[in-house]
Amino acid sequence: MASAAEQLAANFNLGALKKATELKKRIWFTLGALIIYRFGTYIPLPGIDTIVLQDLFSQQQGGIIGMFDVFAGGALSRMSIFALNIMPYISAAIIMQLMQAVSPRLEKLKKEGESGRKKINQYTRYGTVFLATFQAYGLAVGLESMQSSAGAAVMAPGVFFRATTVITLVGGTIFLMWLGEQVTNRGVGNGISLIIFAGIVAELPSALAGTLDLGRTGALPTIVIIGFLLLSIIVIMIIVFVERAQRRIVVQYPKRQVGNRMFGGESSHLPLKLNTAGVIPPIFASSLLLLPLTVANFSGGQGPEWLNMVNALLGRGQPLFLLIYVSMIVFFAFFYTAIVFNPQETADNLKQYGGFIPGIRPGKNTADYLDFVLTRLTVVGALYLSIICIIPEWLISQYSVPFYFGGTSLLIVVTVTMDTVGQVHSHLLAHQYEGLIKKSKLRGRRG
Numbered sequence: 001m002a003s004a005a006e007q008l009a010a011n012f013n014l015g016a017l018k019k020a021t022e023l024k025k026r027i028w029f030t031l032g033a034l035i036i037y038r039f040g041t042y043i044p045l046p047g048i049d050t051i052v053l054q055d056l057f058s059q060q061q062g063g064i065i066g067m068f069d070v071f072a073g074g075a076l077s078r079m080s081i082f083a084l085n086i087m088p089y090i091s092a093a094i095i096m097q098l099m100q101a102v103s104p105r106l107e108k109l110k111k112e113g114e115s116g117r118k119k120i121n122q123y124t125r126y127g128t129v130f131l132a133t134f135q136a137y138g139l140a141v142g143l144e145s146m147q148s149s150a151g152a153a154v155m156a157p158g159v160f161f162r163a164t165t166v167i168t169l170v171g172g173t174i175f176l177m178w179l180g181e182q183v184t185n186r187g188v189g190n191g192i193s194l195i196i197f198a199g200i201v202a203e204l205p206s207a208l209a210g211t212l213d214l215g216r217t218g219a220l221p222t223i224v225i226i227g228f229l230l231l232s233i234i235v236i237m238i239i240v241f242v243e244r245a246q247r248r249i250v251v252q253y254p255k256r257q258v259g260n261r262m263f264g265g266e267s268s269h270l271p272l273k274l275n276t277a278g279v280i281p282p283i284f285a286s287s288l289l290l291l292p293l294t295v296a297n298f299s300g301g302q303g304p305e306w307l308n309m310v311n312a313l314l315g316r317g318q319p320l321f322l323l324i325y326v327s328m329i330v331f332f333a334f335f336y337t338a339i340v341f342n343p344q345e346t347a348d349n350l351k352q353y354g355g356f357i358p359g360i361r362p363g364k365n366t367a368d369y370l371d372f373v374l375t376r377l378t379v380v381g382a383l384y385l386s387i388i389c390i391i392p393e394w395l396i397s398q399y400s401v402p403f404y405f406g407g408t409s410l411l412i413v414v415t416v417t418m419d420t421v422g423q424v425h426s427h428l429l430a431h432q433y434e435g436l437i438k439k440s441k442l443r444g445r446r447g
Contacts, residue, residue, distance in 0.1 A: 023427040030187035033179050034198045040082045040175075041075035041199070045168055047161050048079050048143070052153045070409055071286065073199020079143070081172040084135055086195050089177045090287045092127030094332075096120060097339060128177055129170060136169035137162065189423045190416060193279070197416040200409050232410060235388060239414045242384050245274040247377055249370070251355045268355075270346070272374060275381035277336040279415040282389050282408045284336075285328035289321075322394065326386045333382035343370035385411070 044050055057069075057077040069076040072085040100106045100120070109116035140162040146153040154161055176195060183191030211228070214220035248269040347367035356362050360369045389408045 023424065026187050026427070027424075030183050030194065033183050033187060033191075034194065037082070037176065037179060037195055037198060038073070038202055040172065041073050041080045042078060043081050045079050045081065045083070046164055047155050049151060049153055049155055050078065052146070052151055053077070053079050070200060070203070071196055071283075074203050075199070081168050082176060083139065084132055084169050084173045085199065086173070086176050086180060086192055087287050088132040088135060088173050089124070089128045089180075089192065090283060091131050092124050094284050094287065095127055096124045097335075100339075101335075125174075125177065128173065132170045132173040133166060136166040139169065140165035188420055188427075190419055193412070193416045194420065196283070196412055200413055235410050236414055238384075239388065239411055240418070242274055242381075243278070243415060243418060246271045247274065247373060248272075249373065250358060251350060252358055253353070253355050270357075272341075272370075272377055273381075274377055275333075275384060276341060276374070276378065277333045277381065277385075279412050280336045281329045281332035281382070281385055282411060284332045285325055286408060288328060289325065322390055326390060329385050329389060330382045333385060334378055337374065337378050337381075341374060343367045343374060346370055 054077070068085075068087070071087065072083065075082040075085060096106070100110055106120065106123075109119050143165070144152075144154050144157040144161070177192075180191035180195050183189070183194055185191075187194075211220070211225060215222050215225045248271050250267055251270050252267045344367040347363060347370060350356065350366060351362040357366055357369065360366050388411055
């Protein structure tokens with residue numbers, strides 16, 4: 001027993017990692033996929049004058065387009081083949097999850113298990129193609145109207161440019177969707193989240209260098225830079241604490257007799273996370289905010305007056321932007337929590353296996369109690385997400401610090417990092433247990 005315990009305690013060392021061949025393959029596959037993605041963000045669309053485009057983006061980087069560019073890892077400002085990034089897929093996934101709550105047919109598919117999930121995923125892919133086509137055409141039309149003192153952004157506007165732009169951008173989004181699924185299945189998991197994570201992290205060094213350069217030139221006071229760095233550290237600490245926080249509900253199992261032996265009688269815990277929805281609400285909210293403004297931000301101020309007014313009201317740090325952003329975060333926090341955790345289903349499962357919460361009757365009372373606890377936790381979780389995402393957004397709009405230090409960016413980076421590390425640890429544990437089982441079998445044969 002002592003030797004087995006020592007082996008389990010050492011399961012995270014370098015030696016265990018070297019022995020985990022399967023895990024190494026998954027890590028290398030994930031790194032290779034992310035490198036391919038980063039290369040793609042530097043391949044520009046055909047027919048684009050990149051110098052003019054950079055000049056135009058430097059004028060718009062304080063708006064919501066700058067926020068989109070953060071998630072795209074700079075691909076939008078470079079107008080690369082991955083300019084749309086994975087956002088159309090996220091928007092399609094949102095729509096499909098909303099439809100599951102109102103469509104009996106989709107609800108039935110959801111309950112069919114693996115086969116139903118595959119059909120829903122297929123519908124999500126079709127929705128991704130439709131949304132990507134719409135956004136790509138909006139970008140193509142908008143690019144044709146963009147001009148600066150250096151000239152026009154598009155060298156040869158027309159039907160051919162629009163067709164090639166739509167085909168290229170839609171193909172880039174579909175490729176990223178496929179790449180994310182491959183990372184989920186053959187890599188370390190969380191493929192879609194890792195693509196967004198890679199884009200944010202890759203641009204962090206340049207964002208930090210740009211912020212320090214602002215301090216060197218005097219455009220930004222040194223005390224403000226130090227304050228932002230300290231605020232970022234505090235935000236990271238809060239994120240780690242809240243994401244690890246749980247409410248553990250005691251579940252008791254009665255004793256039962258099988259033959260002459262007595263089984264059961266032990267108690268366990270039902271863990272409920274303080275933030276069950278994780279990083280999904282901010283990503284969903286950002287995606288939906290970006291969708292209707294795809295054309296507006298590229299109209300160059302030449303669009304309808306109402307469209308330009310909406311664009312101005314939804315600028316970074318504006319009251320309307322903050323209000324809609326918070327409202328969407330709160331809505332998706334409750335909506336996604338309701339999807340991933342069903343109190344009635346959990347209560348039925350506990351009742352089926354003889355488990356009960358002390359002081360609460362099985363069945364409907366247990367479901368009501370779980371719903372009550374989960375609602376209170378979700379209120380706190382939604383408040384936490386709103387504060388984390390909004391305060392840095394307001395400060396960024398006031399002091400023009402790069403968006404990479406925003407609450408949403410930090411939330412995605414920290415959460416995805418913790419999830420990825422957890423999955424790597426799970427693979428290491430599985431490998432360690434497999435090694436112990438093999439050794440025990442060998443000893444049994446020798447004995």
